[in-house]
Amino acid sequence: MAIRDVKEFAHLSQEDVEALGREFDQIRSDIEESRGDADAAYIRRLITIQRRLNVAARVMMFGSNRRELWWAGALTLGVAKILENMEIGHNVMHGEWDWMNDPEIHSSTWEWDNVCPADQWKHSHNYLHHTYTNVIGKDKDVGYEILRVRSDQPWHPYYLTQPVVNTLLMLAFEYGVSLHDLDIEGLRRMEVEDPDEFKRKLIDIGRKQARQIGKDYVLFPALTGPNAVSTATANFTANIIRNIWSYAIIFCGHFPDGAEVFTEEELENETQGEWYLRQLLGSANFTGNRLMHIMSGSLGYQIEHHLYPDLPSNRYPEIAERVRALCDKYELPYTTGSFPRQFWQATRSIWRLSLPAKKLREASERRQELGLPRPGAAKSTGPDKMETPQRPPMPTNTPGMPAASASDG
Secondary structure, eight states, rough: OBOOOOOHTTTTHHHHHHHHHHHHHHHHHHHHHHOOOOHHHHHHHHHHHHHHHHHHHHHGGGGTSHHHHHHHHHHHHHHHHIIIIIIIHHHTEEEETTTGGGTTTTTTTOOSSSSSSHHIIIIIIIIIIHHHHTTTOOOTTTTGGGGOOOTSOOOOOGGGHHHHHHHHHHTTTHHHHHHHTTTTHHTTTTSSSSSHHHHHHHHHHHHHHHHHHHHIIIIIHHHHHHHHHHHHHHHHHHHHHHHHHHHHHHHHHHHTTOOOOGGGGGGGBBBBHHHHHHHTTOOOOOOHHHHHHTTTGGGGGEEEEEEEETTTTGGHHHHHHHHHHHHHTTTTTOOOOHHHHHHHHHHHHHTTTOHHHHHHHHHHHHHHHHOOTTOOOOOOOOOTTTOOOOOOOOOOOOOOOOOOOOOOO
8 A cells, every 4th residue: 555654654753764864865975975087987988888889789780681690789789778778878867977077978968779758758757756756646657657556556447458568568668668758647538738748749759769760770771781671670679678678677676565655645745854765665676796787777776776866876886785774773674686586576466456456355365265375475585585574663772853854856
């Protein structure tokens, strides 16, 4: 069920929450003060690697009539697109590298290799999602306006198609994202709030999609001459690879067990400390090695990303150590698990919630009769298992602090 009061859910007093907020503020301050040449070198080196992979893939396509070069080109291009969209484009457009004052690596100038216009993505994602994270009615990422992802969302027969709709969203994820900033709900009711703005955005989406389609399915295939068709199919495969990977990474951070949702009541007079707490409770991490985290845009550290969306992604591992220590100190949940586990939990929930509540109750009763654990029952057995997101007891050793000022997130 959606949370109305994060303090009550976490069993923290207002003083505890604001003290926690100041400790989160201190982490931000420390990282901002320590940013420097090593961080700048990281993103520049990654951009160079990504561009070389992209060129190598395009060169391979000249031999795309040969199966081995077709696969090599498609896979290499898929990796290049994943790097550009995830660890580079996503994070650059968040402003993580604006402090470098490099006009080529800046949130105001970067246009990514994606059919979604950068300016629309920055509004729907940077502003709406990261300000109102998991707030039902405010955050469009809660179900992407087409999926039922929480049991307290009203059921409709349309949701019986959810497994199919979800699969189509996964395969065409960039196209789903490109429509994310449109007033889809208003269009559904035939009551678009601002028709002129809706039309302008739709035109911009059409232009961006035309450029991307022209690049991947007309220009680059044409350059390979007689291999144009096989090059186009390899490019299509690379885009599907990128879409599936991006979808999986993002859903792992937002929809597994332990990622909470909130009502709009939680936003009333929300302080900075309460905003931090909402980000912590509404996100989930997954484990992996350094390469895994780079390929996922560092979103295996989704909790840290939601707490500090504009700090350099290469610093998330050290931030995570401090965030986890604070969770231990205040006895707060830190939801994490292996990538397969988190992805399965998100997918299972989407399948289950396609059914009406009556069917879910019957399935639950049947599981109880068989002595099986209920779906989503938390376990705490090791670093690759999801940690139990229980409501913790009130800490008794945290000094009282005055409330912080309100924040818009």
